[in-house]
Structure formats: structure tokens, C-alpha cells
Amino acid sequence: MRTASVGVFKVATTGPGDVSGLMAMIGSGAIDPATILAILGKTEGNGGVNDFTREYAVAALCTALASELGLSPEAVEQRIAFVMSGGTEGVLSPHITVFTRREAERPAGMSGKRLSIGMAHTRDFLPEEIGRSAQIMETARAVSAAMADAGIIDPADVHFVQIKCPLLTSDRVEAANARGSKTATTSAYSSMAYSRGASALGVAVALGEIDSDVHDDDVLRRYDLFSSVASTSSGIELMHNVIIVLGNSASSASDFEIGHAVMNDAIDAPAVVSALNSVGLGVGLGVAPRATEGREFVNIFAKAEASPDGSVRGFRHTMLEDTDISSTRHARAAVGGLIAGLAGTGAVYVSGGAEHQGPAGGGPVAAIARLS
Template sequence: MPTASVGVFKIATKGPGDVSGLMAMIVSGAIDPTSILAVLGKTEGNGGVNDFTREYAVAALCTALASQLGLTPHEVEQRIAFVMSGGTEGVLSPHITVFTRSEVAQRPAGISGKRLSIGMAQTRDFLPEELGRSAQIAETAKAVKAAMADAGIANPTDVHFVQIKCPLLTSERVEAAAARGNKTATISSYSSMAYSRGASALGVAVALGEVTSDIRDEDVLRRYDLFSKVASTSSGIELMHNVVIVLGNSDNSASEFEIGHAVMNDAIDTPAVVSALQSVGLEVGLRVAPRAEAGRELVNIFAKAEASPDGSVRGFRHTMLEDTDISSTRHARAAVGGLIAGLAGTGVVYVSGGAEHQGPAGGGPVAAIARMF
């Protein structure tokens, strides 16, 4: 497999339609638009079914990149993996993280060992009645393995974060299934987000060997002892298939970046965040600091968050699931986002709500990317 150079660029945004930062980096030559493989973003929407900031952000990016690539906006969306996560509650700050990949003849001097690698794949389109069920699990598992191959990663232990964008149900999609005589996993659009996220996460667990037993349809959102330690899934109205992005370390990479991860057992698991940062050689005190002697600096942190489904955190009751004014996912993003931002010294971090089968119940995976200089 050819050697690849993977780049990571974190760019603040002034709104979901703001592409000025990305365009400035393209104009300056810092980013070659032809090398862009994936864009992960946080938008200031509500993160719910009707959060159209996600679709708006993707549309703005595709339109801006179309002229740079000589493609139509639709063709851009087919070429590049866009994953927009709505919700920047608390101190979280809207931004995008751009991942690039290009082939190089050989590794530059000074780069050794396994370095950051990225791969992408997509599932087929799903029928509404397949969301949240075994078909979505099986097809996602296939796509994860394809993305690993695309990234040049053979060993599942070298996979540190799998980001998936998955569909949700709308009333029209539920009615379409019923017209064919089929029932969907739920008739609630909001609940369908959790079913889709959960099934997608279980697909990651199957692909990586984290779950080896057969998974039944009724296990989704019930068997919380079944989970992936590296899955991050986000539901959206704008698609009917899963987009899979695998991030890990590979001998085939000539990147100046490295990724590591840990697993939060609950929403206040500070040691897990510290462990993720230390896994990429970062020094953690009152806040993350570059290790000048090791030549490393933090680029971004990616994490999942959810309100513990048993209604408690370390034996004490929480009210996130009982608040009728604010959804529990918004509470969770704000809480975990604040914890991570306090350690990182910045609110420009990627925290996504809804961690069904993504880490233990009430917790979630947390990954860190560092640049070596």
C-alpha cells in the first residue's frame, strides 16, 4: 500500500454557513482542496431532528469547494465525507476539522512508527424499517472494515476513533415503510436518532471484534453491556445511508499527527480524558500544555456524551432525563464539553451527544489528536 501523508486542520467558524476560514487556508496554499477526504464539524444548532444547521453547513462547504475541485456541489458531497454534529451548548465553540490525505514517495526524515491514518467508506441506502436493526449493524460492520482497508489499518487495536453519520426516521419514511406492510423500530423521529446511532455503534463493535456474540434487533437500546470503545455516531435527516470515517495509526502513514483514545465511564470521568491526552504524549496539569521536549501539541479532542440511562452518576440522582425544557443530549454535551474544555484550555473541541452503545452506559469514547513538531 502506498505511503500517505495525513493532515489535520481545525478551523473556527462564525456560523454554520461560514467557509471563510477554509477558503483562506486554500488560497494561502496551506490546504490543497484536492486532498480533502473528510470534514467533521460542530454547528450551533439544537442537535435535534429539525437541526438544519447541519445540512446548511454541508451545503455551504460543498458549494465553496465545488469551484475549487471543478465539480458540482452534489459531486463534492459524494467525494468528501461530511459529518456535522449539531449542538455547541455551554462553552463548546462551533468549528470544523478538515482531514486531508495525499500520497508521498517516502517518509520524511524524522517520522517513524505508526502515525495518523484515515479511511472512508459508505453503506448502501437503508430502508426505513432497517434503521436501528440488524441490517444496519451488519452493513455498518462491512463499511468499517472497508474504511480500515482504505486507511491501511489491519489491526483493530490501531483504530482509535470511528465517526459515523447515520440516518433518522421522519413521518414520511415511517409511512413509506407502513405502506409496504413493514413496521419501523419506532415511529418517533427523535427516538429513531438513538436507534440509528446505537445500531451503527454496534456495527463498529462487530467489525472490530469488541462484540463477538450475535446481536438481535431487541438488543439495540437494551443491552447496554454491548458497546464499542471507539465508535462515535451522529444522526441526521440529510441521508439514508451511513458514512463511515476510521481514524487510527498506521505504518503506512507519513503524517506528523498521532491519535490515541480512552473511554469515559461517566460524564465526569476526568482521568479518562487525561489518559486520552497522555496517550498522544501530552502533558496534563491544570490544562493541556504542549510538551516542548517531546515536540507535541494538541490539535483536537473528539468525544461522545450522554445522560446516564439509569438516572444517576456515581450513585447520585441526575435530572437530565426528566427536564422537559431541554433534551438530555444538550445537557450531556454541555457537561462533558465543559469538563474537556477545562482540561484542554479551549472550548473548540468536538463533543457529540447521544452515546448509545458508544462506551459504557452514561460514558463514551474520547480521542485526542496531537501534532509532532
């Protein structure tokens, strides 16, 4: 049976422009650049509207890969899905995770479902569509397309959907006003949450986690509506959504497997343990992942959120009231520290802003293991 094999490589970076680790792996033959499908990264910016480390990192990667692929940097950006999440507060460590995909025969003795990956793009959005039902429904269609690209049929086999989505700027708001249209918000920072939330609801619609009867007014209001596998990040560098679906497929010949759990709040350590255990990694509270049955820890991907009611398990927190540091930075640091302690490394992917991504104040957490 002809199918695909997915590879996963975690590479440390010394800064948003550092591509040396990736190029060394390409030079050694560990990674064939022609097979790179997606790159997810953590950069050390502030994660806000003016976090240009994301764009810098993508530009550096595209320039480096252009010569390897014989393409222009612009063509590389169209070919590969780049998702850079800004903010490495606390013990979080800057790094990239490279996903490759190539055709391969599934070995006759291989059993079970293995890691599969698919990618899709929405059309460009008008500024007034960001954070509204148009973004929700277009995202839902793109998620279905990415599932098909990954060869995943059952929504239950989808364990993480990473989306890069746009945000509003003053110029974009003005462009909408000039057409006689109003945007969901005039605040660039608030628009990040609207875009993340609408994108996550699109995932929930596509996977049947909620029905399609969702409206503009539900975004950032109906927190009972959410996806348990969506992870969305806003950026200034695009006007469409880039969707990466990660799951397991019986047709995959990958050496990797993915599983997930849902954190109910920012200190839900058992959920992180559950995610690690779901891919066969023996772990308990205070114990770093250990290989079991020939399995090796690769990475964790999670969302972090300051509980909108201002408390965690009955005790007040001040993340939403701190005018010096944004709540998303607090959340990344808190959840990043929790996950790093359980994973045994700070090189984990923790993204802030989990609107409609898991229950309010919580978020999805997915783990990838290598089967040797």
C-alpha cells in the same frame, strides 16, 4: 515505500454557513482542496431532528469547494465525507476539522505509527432497517472497508470511528407502513438513538469488541454491548451511513498521531487526561495540554451521554426528566465543559447521544496531536 500523509486542520466558524476560514487556508496554500477527504464540524443548532444547521453547513461547504474542485456541489458531497454534529451548548465553540490525505514517501528516519484515515459508505437503508441488525451488519462491513482504505490492519490501531447515520421522519415511517413493514419506532427523535446505537454496534462487530451474534432486540437494551471507539451522529440529510476510521498506521507519513481512552461517566476527567497523555501531551487535572517532545495539541473528539439509570456516581441527575431541554443537550454541555477545561479551549468536538458508544453513561474520547 509509497504511502499516504494525513493532515489535520481546525478552523473556527462564525456560523453554519461560514466558509471563510477554510477558503482562506486554501487561498494561502495551507490546504490543497484536492486532498480533502473528510470534514467534521460542530454547528450551533439544537442537535435534534429539526436541526437544519447541519445540512446548511454541508451545503455551504460543498458550494464553496465546488469551484475549487471543478465539480458540482452534489459531486463534492459524494467525494468528501461530511459529518456535522449539531449543538454547541455551554462553552463549546463552532468549528470544523478538515482531514486531508495525499500520497507521500515515508521519511527513512520516521519511526512509529502515525495518523491514518479511511472512508466508506453503506448502501441506503430502508426505513424499517434503521436501528436494526441490517444496519449493524452493513455498518460492520463498511468499517472493515474504511480500515482497508486507511491501511490499518490491526483493530487495536483504530482509535476513533466517526459515523453519520440516518433517522426516521413521518414520511419515512409511512413509506414503510405502505409496504407492510414496521419501523423500530415511530418517533423521529427516538429513531436518532436507534440509528446511533445500531451503527455503534456495527463498529463493535467489525473490530471484534463483540461477536456478530447481535440482534434487533439488543439495540438500546443490551448496554453491556458497546464499542470503545465509535462515535455516531444521526441526521435527516441522508439514508445511508458515512464511515470515517481514524487510527495509526506504520505506513503513514503523517505528522499527526491519535490516541483514545474511554470515559466511564460524564465526569470522568482522568479518562480525558489519559487520552491526551496517550499522544504525548503532558496534562494534569487543572492544567491545559502542554507540548512535550515537540508535540502540539490539535483537537479532542468525544461522545456525551446522560446516564440511563438517572444517576452519576450514586447521585441523581435530572437530564432525562427535563422537558425544557433534551438530555443530549445537557450531556454535551456537561462533558464539553469538562473537556474544554482540560484541553484549554472550547473548540472541541463533543457529540451527544452515546448509545452503545462506550459504557452506559460514558463514551469514547480521542485526542490528536501534531509531532513537530
